[in-house]
Structures are given as C-alpha cells and as structure tokens.
Amino acid sequence: MQIRLLKDRILSKLMLALTIFSVSLVALIGAGLYYKSVPLLRDNTWGSLLFSSVWEPMKGLFGFFPFIMGTLWVTAIAIIISLPLCLLTAIYLAEYAGTTVKKIVNPLVSLLAGIPPVIFGVWGILFVVEFTTGYSVLAGGIVLAVMIFPLIVSIITEVFNTIPRELKDASLSLGATKWETVRKVILRKALPGIIAAIVLAVSRAFGETIAVLMVCGNVPVAPKSVFDPGYPLPALIANNYGEMLSVPLYDSALLYAAFLLFVIILVFNLVSRIILNRLERRISG
Amino acid sequence: MTNAPHISVQNLNVQIGNNLILKDVNINIPDKKVTSIIGPSGCGKTTLLKTFNRLLDNTADVKISGKVLVDGENIYDPGAEVTHIRKKMGLLSQRPFPLPMSIYDNIAYGPRIHGTTKRKDLDQLVEHYLRATGLWDEVKDRLHSSATRLSIGQQQRLCLARGLAVEPEIILGDESTSALDPVSTQKIEELFLELKEKYTIVLVTHILRQARRVSDYIIFVYMGRIIEFGPTEEVLLNPQEELTREYVKGFIS
Ligand SMILES: Nc1ncnc2c1ncn2[C@@H]1O[C@H](COP(=O)(O)OP(=O)(O)OP(=O)(O)O)[C@@H](O)[C@H]1O
Ligand SMILES: [Mg+2]
Numbered sequence: 321m322q323i324r325l326l327k328d329r330i331l332s333k334l335m336l337a338l339t340i341f342s343v344s345l346v347a348l349i350g351a352g353l354y355y356k357s358v359p360l361l362r363d364n365t366w367g368s369l370l371f372s373s374v375w376e377p378m379k380g381l382f383g384f385f386p387f388i389m390g391t392l393w394v395t396a397i398a399i400i401i402s403l404p405l406c407l408l409t410a411i412y413l414a415e416y417a418g419t420t421v422k423k424i425v426n427p428l429v430s431l432l433a434g435i436p437p438v439i440f441g442v443w444g445i446l447f448v449v450e451f452t453t454g455y456s457v458l459a460g461g462i463v464l465a466v467m468i469f470p471l472i473v474s475i476i477t478e479v480f481n482t483i484p485r486e487l488k489d490a491s492l493s494l495g496a497t498k499w500e501t502v503r504k505v506i507l508r509k510a511l512p513g514i515i516a517a518i519v520l521a522v523s524r525a526f527g528e529t530i531a532v533l534m535v536c537g538n539v540p541v542a543p544k545s546v547f548d549p550g551y552p553l554p555a556l557i558a559n560n561y562g563e564m565l566s567v568p569l570y571d572s573a574l575l576y577a578a579f580l581l582f583v584i585i586l587v588f589n590l591v592s593r594i595i596l597n598r599l600e601r602r603i604s605g
Numbered sequence: 606m607t608n609a610p611h612i613s614v615q616n617l618n619v620q621i622g623n624n625l626i627l628k629d630v631n632i633n634i635p636d637k638k639v640t641s642i643i644g645p646s647g648c649g650k651t652t653l654l655k656t657f658n659r660l661l662d663n664t665a666d667v668k669i670s671g672k673v674l675v676d677g678e679n680i681y682d683p684g685a686e687v688t689h690i691r692k693k694m695g696l697l698s699q700r701p702f703p704l705p706m707s708i709y710d711n712i713a714y715g716p717r718i719h720g721t722t723k724r725k726d727l728d729q730l731v732e733h734y735l736r737a738t739g740l741w742d743e744v745k746d747r748l749h750s751s752a753t754r755l756s757i758g759q760q761q762r763l764c765l766a767r768g769l770a771v772e773p774e775i776i777l778g779d780e781s782t783s784a785l786d787p788v789s790t791q792k793i794e795e796l797f798l799e800l801k802e803k804y805t806i807v808l809v810t811h812i813l814r815q816a817r818r819v820s821d822y823i824i825f826v827y828m829g830r831i832i833e834f835g836p837t838e839e840v841l842l843n844p845q846e847e848l849t850r851e852y853v854k855g856f857i858s
Contacts, residue, residue: 490767493658494767494771508705508706
C-alpha cells in the first residue's frame with residue numbers, strides 16, 4: 321500500500337519536472353535567439369528593422385520587411401488554397417465515404433504526411449514552377465498547401481469523428497439532408513477543432529523551409545502580387561547561415577530573423593488560443 | 606382505424622457485418638397508441654427502432670432485407686426519399702442531444718429546413734411546441750441563449766418539442782428517460798400519454814413499470830426475434846411464451 325502511494329507521488333513529481341523542463345526549453349530558445357540579436361539591435365531600431373525594405377548587409381543595412389512579407393504571403397496563400405480542399409475532403413471522409421474508400425484514402429493521407437519536404441520541393445520545381453507560375457510566392461503557397469493538406473485533413477476528420485452519432489442522427493431525423501446536417505450542426509460543433517487544426521497548420525507553414533526555399537525565387541523584395549518571387553524568413557536563415565559570416569553583424573541579423581520567426585509563431589499561437597477559448601465557451605454554453 | 610397502419614414491418618432482417626441482428630421481424634404497430642419494445646440488453650431493440658426511420662443507413666456494413674411500410678410506402682424501396690420519411694417521425698434518444706444553437710433555433714431547425722422562413726410563423730411554432738412540452742414558462746425569457754445550458758430534463762423536453770415541430774405522425778423514443786431524474790421522467794411520461802391522442806408512439810424501455818404505465822401494447826424481443834406482441838397487461842401479467850415469462854418474472858411476482 322505505502323509503496324504504491326510512494327510510486328504515485330514520485331512519478332507525478334517526475335512528470336512535473338519533465339514538463340517544466342520542456343516548457344522552459346521554449347523560453348530558453350527565445351532568450352538565446354534574443355541574446356544573439358542584441359548586437360544588431362544596438363545599432364538599429366526595431367522600427368527600421370521591421371519596416372525597412374533595404375537589405376544590403378555589406379553596407380550594414382538590414383531591413384526585414386521583405387522577408388516578413390514573404391513569410392506572410394506564402395503562408396496565407398497556402399492556407400487559402402488548402403483550407404477549402406481540406407474541409408471538403410474531411411467532410412467527405414467523415415460523413416459520406418464508405419468503409420472501402422476510407423480504407424484506401426486514410427493510409428494515403430498519412431503517407432502524404434510522411435513524405436520529406438525536399439521531395440515536395442523537387443515536385444514543386446518540376447511541376448508547379450515549370451508549368452504554372454514560375455518562381456513565386458504562389459508556387460511556394462501551392463507546394464505548402466499540399467504539404468499541410470494531410471495534417472489539416474487528419475485533424476479535422478478526427479474532430480468530425482468525435483461528434484456524437486446521436487447528434488447527427490438528431491438532425492437527420494428531423495428530415496435534414498446530410499449536407500444540411502454538416503453545414504448547420506457538424507461544422508458549428510467542430511469549429512473550435514477546425515480552428516485548432518488551422519493554427520497548427522499555419523505554425524507549420526510559417527516554419528517550413530526547404531520546400532518553400534526551392535520554389536519561391538528568394539529575392540529580398542516584398543512581393544506585390546502572388547506571381548512575384550518572395551523570400552520567407554526560414555529560407556533566409558537556411559540559405560545564409562554559416563556563410564558570409566565575415567560581414568559585420570550578419571550572423572546577428574540571421575539570428576534576429578530566427579527570433580522574429582519565433583515571436584511570430586508565439587504570438588500567433590497565443591492569439592488563436594484566446595480566440596479558441598472564447599469560442600469553446602460560447603459553443604458549449 | 607385506417608386499413609394501412611402507420612408502421613408495418615414485413616420479413617425484416619438486419620445484418621451488421623456477419624451478425625444477424627434482427628431475424629424475420631413481422632409486426633404492425635397500432636396507430637395512435639403507445640407501443641413499448643422490451644427485451645434484454647443487446648437483443649436488438651434500438652436496431653429495430655432505427656429501421657423505422659432509416660437511421661441505420663449510416664452504419665457501416667449493414668444489410669437490410671424485407672419491408673418497412675410507413676403509411677403504405679416501403680421506406681427501403683430504392684426510390685424512397687429518406688428525408689421525407691424521417692420527417693414523419695420524431696426521435697427521442699437516450700440522452701438529450703440539443704443542436705449546438707439557441708433554444709429558439711433548436712425548435713425552428715426542422716421547420717426552417719422544410720420551408721418555414723417567416724419570423725412570425727417561426728415565433729408561433731416555437732411558442733406552441735415549447736408550450737406543448739411544458740417548457741415555455743421555464744425558458745421564455747432566454748429563448749436565444751444556448752440550449753446546452755438547460756438542465757438535462759429540460760433538454761430532453763426541448764428535443765421532444767424539436768421533433769414535434771416538424772409535424773411527425775410517429776414518435777420514436779429509445780430509453781428516453783433513462784438519463785433523467787424521477788420528476789423529469791414523470792413529465793416525459795405524461796407527455797407521451799397526452800401525445801398519443803395525435804401520434805403513434807413507439808418506445809424502447811428497460812423499465813417494465815414504465816412500460817406498464819405508458820404503453821397500450823408491448824413487443825418482447827429476444828435475440829433479434831419478436832417473441833411476443835400484445836396488449837400491455839396481457840404480455841406483462843399473463844405471457845404466453847416461456848421466454849417472455851422468464852423475462853417478466855420479476856414483475857409478476
Ligand atoms: N454498428 C454496429 N455494429 C455492429 N454490431 C452492432 C452495431 N449496432 C448494434 N450492434 C449489435 O446489434 C445487437 C443489438 O444491438 P441494439 O443496440 O439494437 O440492442 P438493444 O436491444 O438496444 O440493447 P440495449 O438495451 O443495451 O440498448 C447487439 O448485439 C449489438 O452488439
Ligand atoms: Mg438500445
């Protein structure tokens with residue numbers, strides 16, 4: 321009896337310690353990146369770093385605006401393209417598809433999730449860039465859309481599956497069609513889950529590096545249309561880190577880019593968490 | 606009584622996967638009466654009830670043969686229109702499942718789908734069916750707040766009102782009071798007794814006392830077969846079949 325209790329107590333303490341450790345890693349990463357950006361911040365104001373479009377490291381001019389915009393464009397395009405497709409696919413898989421279709425499609429979706437980004441990049445160059453848009457944020461968005469597709473589809477399908485059968489039956493038994501049930505009951509009930517899926521996908525899209533870098537063109541100018549090339553933050557870091565470090569402040573600038581990316585994702589997650597909480601409270605009454 | 610009963614089941618077999626769940630079911634459900642389906646757990650009561658409004662359609666690997674005639678129309682006919690069939694029946698499940706919307710919208714859900722859009726008509730419908738289920742005075746000041754904030758008993762009455770609002774002919778209830786406290790249970794039972802003036806009611810219940818209190822007829826199901834069907838008192842107090850006698854034994858003594 322005593323030993324069982326002791327075990328329980330020790331284990332719970334241990335798990336708490338591990339949890340604190342992994343959470344503090346996040347803080348440590350943030351602090352580390354900030355510390356490394358300090359030299360850059362000493363010579364430049366936040367305003368000029370964030371909003372200047374001039375990127376000439378040789379002259380000591382570091383404007384991150386093009387990269388921030390590159391990141392936002394690519395991510396936004398990816399979500400706009402993939403979200404409707406994902407929703408319809410998930411609705412089909414959860415509510416319409418028969419067992420055979422599910423048995424074939426679900427493994428394919430997981431397979432898609434397991435393909436390494438570099439392969440998506442090559443596919444992007446060969447097909448998307450070649451045949452449609454050229455090196456552009458649109459190409460990046462399309463490739464990213466395909467990459468986040470399995471993630472969103474599997475989460476949303478899972479969310480749909482957690483909605484009780486009886487709730488769907490309640491709507492159907494009132495003479496609603498499947499589609500009416502989906503639109504008026506299931507989507508409403510699933511909204512918090514759908515938003516959570518989008519949040520995860522967006523965070524993933526912000527950070528995706530290789531595939532995007534291969535098709536975006538990597539020109540440090542803020543894109544004005546979807547057909548312009550862009551240069552997202554992760555691509556900037558991956559392309560240049562370890563090179564040109566003789567240029568003064570260059571490594572500090574790259575770590576500042578990493579810090580920006582970190583902050584963008586953090587703020588985004590925080591904001592969406594707040595929205596999600598509001599929503600959940602409203603829906604569950 | 607008309608010559609075509611609301612619900613007539615003929616040679617119905619239901620198979621899910623490799624399990625034959627309903628075997629050769631034949632029954633005419635009496636109109637404008639309460640009929641209770643009783644039987645041990647897992648014998649197929651819920652399945653039988655669901656065949657009446659084709660709610661098994663969404664179950665994987667289900668095979669249904671035979672006929673269920675609703676108002677003379679075989680609902681398993683390939684040409685049968687399922688929403689039209691379901692609209693004829695109100696379903697009250699074991700636990701209440703209010704739709705994720707306001708009290709008002711829950712009631713208005715069905716009528717809106719079927720084409721009632723005028724605000725005034727909807728207002729009237731909502732009030733009428735909330736009154737019919739005794740909820741009006743309890744909720745009239747918060748019609749537009751979320752239905753999930755009601756108590757479980759109130760939610761169940763809301764679900765009944767919601768079902769009635771599509772003007773069904775038949776009410777199906779699957780252990781509709783099993784999640785409720787005694788007072789709410791009594792309210793629902795009283796409603797059933799009131800409603801049988803206008804509706805044909807089929808209930809699944811585990812509680813023999815309840816079956817006796819509310820129903821005119823009883824169907825006893827055992828391992829997917831209908832063993833006995835007859836007026837309540839006869840089935841409960843003077844069963845003809847050995848299996849039925851065994852099941853209601855506790856009740857008679
Ligand atoms: N979707 C399904 N897949 C496979 N088997 C099922 C399914 N639904 C029901 N069954 C089986 O059918 C049989 C009858 O189930 P049903 O739910 O109709 O019983 P019941 O009489 O309502 O039982 P209870 O009184 O416990 O509610 C059970 O053996 C059950 O395991
Ligand atoms: Mg049951």
